[in-house]
Amino acid sequence: MADFTSDIAIARAASKKPIMEIGARLGIPSEHLLPYGHDKAKVSAEFIAASKGGRDGKLILVTAINPTPAGEGKTTTTVGLGDGLNRIGKKAMICIREASLGPNFGIKGGAAGGGFSQVVPMEDMNLHFTGDFHAITTAHNLLAALIDNHIYWGNELNIDIRRIAWRRVMDMNDRALRAITCSLGGVANGFPRETGFDITVASEVMAILCLATDLKDLEKRLGNIIVGYRRDRSPVFARDLKADGAMTVLLRDAMQPNLVQTLENNPAFVHGGPFANIAHGCNSVVATTTALKLADYVVTEAGFGADLGAEKFFDIKCRKAGLKPDAAVIVATVRAMKMNGGVKKDDLAAENIDAVRKGCANLGRHVQNVKKFGVPVVVAINHFVSDTEAEIQAVKDYVATLGAEAILCRHWAQGSAGIEDLARKVVELAESGQAQFAPLYPDDMKLIEKIETIATEIYHAGEVIADKSVRDQLRQWEEQGYGHLPICMAKTQYSFSTDPHLRGAPTGHTVPVREVRLSAGAGFIVVITGEIMTMPGLPRTPSSEKIFINDQGQIEGLF
Ligand SMILES: Nc1ncnc2c1ncn2[C@@H]1O[C@H](COP(=O)(O)OP(=O)(O)O)[C@@H](O)[C@H]1O
Numbered sequence: 076m077a078d079f080t081s082d083i084a085i086a087r088a089a090s091k092k093p094i095m096e097i098g099a100r101l102g103i104p105s106e107h108l109l110p111y112g113h114d115k116a117k118v119s120a121e122f123i124a125a126s127k128g129g130r131d132g133k134l135i136l137v138t139a140i141n142p143t144p145a146g147e148g149k150t151t152t153t154v155g156l157g158d159g160l161n162r163i164g165k166k167a168m169i170c171i172r173e174a175s176l177g178p179n180f181g182i183k184g185g186a187a188g189g190g191f192s193q194v195v196p197m198e199d200m201n202l203h204f205t206g207d208f209h210a211i212t213t214a215h216n217l218l219a220a221l222i223d224n225h226i227y228w229g230n231e232l233n234i235d236i237r238r239i240a241w242r243r244v245m246d247m248n249d250r251a252l253r254a255i256t257c258s259l260g261g262v263a264n265g266f267p268r269e270t271g272f273d274i275t276v277a278s279e280v281m282a283i284l285c286l287a288t289d290l291k292d293l294e295k296r297l298g299n300i301i302v303g304y305r306r307d308r309s310p311v312f313a314r315d316l317k318a319d320g321a322m323t324v325l326l327r328d329a330m331q332p333n334l335v336q337t338l339e340n341n342p343a344f345v346h347g348g349p350f351a352n353i354a355h356g357c358n359s360v361v362a363t364t365t366a367l368k369l370a371d372y373v374v375t376e377a378g379f380g381a382d383l384g385a386e387k388f389f390d391i392k393c394r395k396a397g398l399k400p401d402a403a404v405i406v407a408t409v410r411a412m413k414m415n416g417g418v419k420k421d422d423l424a425a426e427n428i429d430a431v432r433k434g435c436a437n438l439g440r441h442v443q444n445v446k447k448f449g450v451p452v453v454v455a456i457n458h459f460v461s462d463t464e465a466e467i468q469a470v471k472d473y474v475a476t477l478g479a480e481a482i483l484c485r486h487w488a489q490g491s492a493g494i495e496d497l498a499r500k501v502v503e504l505a506e507s508g509q510a511q512f513a514p515l516y517p518d519d520m521k522l523i524e525k526i527e528t529i530a531t532e533i534y535h536a537g538e539v540i541a542d543k544s545v546r547d548q549l550r551q552w553e554e555q556g557y558g559h560l561p562i563c564m565a566k567t568q569y570s571f572s573t574d575p576h577l578r579g580a581p582t583g584h585t586v587p588v589r590e591v592r593l594s595a596g597a598g599f600i601v602v603i604t605g606e607i608m609t610m611p612g613l614p615r616t617p618s619s620e621k622i623f624i625n626d627q628g629q630i631e632g633l634f
C-alpha cells in the first residue's frame with residue numbers, strides 16, 4: 076500500500092506521463108519543447124511568438140482571505156480546480172509560480188500545491204527546478220557587481236555612493252545579510268559602503284521577467300532599472316553600465332515558461348515566482364497569455380490574500396498585459412476564518428463557530444473588494460480534516476448573505492473528484508458574461524492618490540501617512556514621466572492593515588508609508604508600509620531540519 080501520509084510521498088507515487096505527451100495535448104509540437112528530463116520542459120520562444128493572436132480561453136484567478144502562516148491552499152486549489160475542470164470535460168490548464176528556496180527551508184514549505192492536488196515532480200519544482208531562480212539571482216548580482224566595479228574604476232557616471240538603490244539577492248531566508256558593509260579590506264576591494272541582500276523573489280529582475288512579453292521587452296526593461304542616483308538626484312540606469320545585454324543572456328532560458336503536469340496528468344505552466352507581499356505575486360505574463368491560446372480555461376493564482384495578490388493581479392498584471400479575467404475564486408479555510416476571528420494559531424483545530432462567524436467579516440471584505448474590479452466571485456471552502464459541519468455551514472450561510480456562493484471543496488484529500496461542484500460553478504460564472512473587468516484606478520491618477528485609493532478602497536483605511544520627502548519623491552517621479560505607473564504595495568499579508576496582529580476586517584486604520592521605490596524596469600512603484608521584510612529570516616525550527624535523503628536515495632521532508 077503506497078504511503079499517502081505526506082505531500083512528497085503522494086508526489087513520488089505519481090504515474091507521470093512523458094512531458095512530450097502533455098505538450099502534445101496542448102498542441103505544442105515536440106520540437107518546441109526543450110526537455111529537462113522526462114517530466115519537465117521549457118516552451119520555445121518561437122512557439123510562444125507564433126501562438127500570439129487568435130481567441131483567448133477564459134481566465135480564472137484563485138485568491139484567498141488573509142492567511143495563516145501556513146497558507147490557505149490557493150496553489151492547492153488552483154491545481155485542484157484545473158484538474159476538476161478537466162474532469163468535467165473542459166480543456167483546462169493552470170499557471171502557477173515557481174517555489175522559492177527561502178520558504179522551503181523556512182516555514183511555509185513549497186509551492187507545488189498539496190495532498191492530491193499537486194504539480195509533479197514536486198521535489199524538482201520545489202528545489203532547483205529548471206534553474207530560473209539561479210539565473211535571476213545571478214543576473215541581479217551581476218548588476219550589483221558592475222555598480223561597485225564602475226565606482227572602483229573611477230565612477231565616470233558620478234553615482235552618489237550614498238544613494239545606490241540596487242542591493243544584492245539570494246534565494247534563501249538569511250536575516251544576517253539584510254544589512255551589510257561591502258568592499259571592506261582596503262584599497263584593492265573598492266569603496267566600503269552599506270548595502271544588503273534581499274530574497275531573490277523580491278528582486279526587480281524577478282518582477283521584470285514576470286511582466287516582460289518577450290526577450291526584446293525583457294532587455295529594454297532590464298536597461299530601465301534604476302541602480303542609483305547622482306548627487307543632483309538624476310537617475311543612473313542599468314543601461315548606463317551596459318549591463319542589460321549580459322543580464323538578458325543570463326535570463327534567456329529563464330524567460331521560457333516551464334511545462335509540467337498535475338498528479339492527474341493535466342498541463343501546468345510554472346513560471347516566475349514573485350511574492351505578493353514584497354512584489355506583485357503572479358505567474359508570468361508570457362505563461363498566462365500563452366496558456367490562454369492553448370486552453371479553453373486557464374486557472375492562475377496570485378499570492379497571499381486578495382488585498383495583496385488579487386489587487387496586484389488586477390492593477391498591475393492585467394492592466395499591463397491587457398488581460399480580462401472572467402471569474403475569481405476566493406479560497407477560505409475554517410482555520411483562517413477562526414484566526415481572523417481572533418483565535419490563536421495553536422487553538423485553531425478546536426471547533427469554534429463563534430470565531431468562524433467573527434472571521435467572516437474578513438471573507439466578506441475580500442468578496443466585496445474583488446467585485447470592485449467587475450469580476451464575479453465564488454468562495455471555495457478548502458476542507459481540512461479538522462473542520463466541523465457546523466463551522467462549514469456557518470461560512471456557507473454567511474456567504475449566502477453576500478449574494479455569493481461558498482462551495483465545499485475536498486480536492487486536497489480527493490483530487491479532482493473533490494472539486495467538481497466548484498469547477499461547474501466556475502464555468503457558469505466564466506461563461507455568464509457577467510465579468511466587466513476594470514482596474515481600481517486610472518493610469519493618469521496622481522501617484523499619492525493611487526496609494527490612497529488602494530488604502531481606502533481595498534484596505535478600508537482611514538488615511539495614508541506619507542511624510543514630505545515621500546510626497547516630494549512621488550512628485551519628482553511624476554515630473555520625470557513615471558506618473559502613469561501602477562502601485563505595488565509592500566504590506567503584511569496577515570492583515571488589511573499594516574499591523575500583522577490586527578486581524579478580521581479593520582476599518583479607519585492608518586497606513587504609514589515608510590519608503591517608496593521606483594521599479595522603472597518592472598514598471599511599478601513599490602510602496603513600503605510598516606515593517607515589511609524584503610529578506611525574511613528563518614524560524615527557530617527551520618523546515619530544513621526535516622529535509623534529507625533516505626536510504627533509497629529519495630528526498631524526504633519537502634512539503
Ligand atoms: N485542505 C487541506 N488540508 C490539509 N493541508 C492542506 C490543505 N490545503 C492545503 N494544504 C497544505 O497547506 C499548505 C499551504 O497550501 P498552499 O496551496 O501552498 O497555500 P497557498 O498557495 O495559499 O500559500 C501546503 O503544505 C498544503 O499541502
Ligand SMILES: O=COP(=O)(O)O
Pocket residue numbers: 146149150183186349350351352356377378379380
Ligand atoms: O506570495 C505568496 O504566495 P502564497 O500565498 O502562495 O504563499
Ligand SMILES: [Mg+2]
Pocket residue numbers: 146149150151186
Ligand atoms: Mg501558493
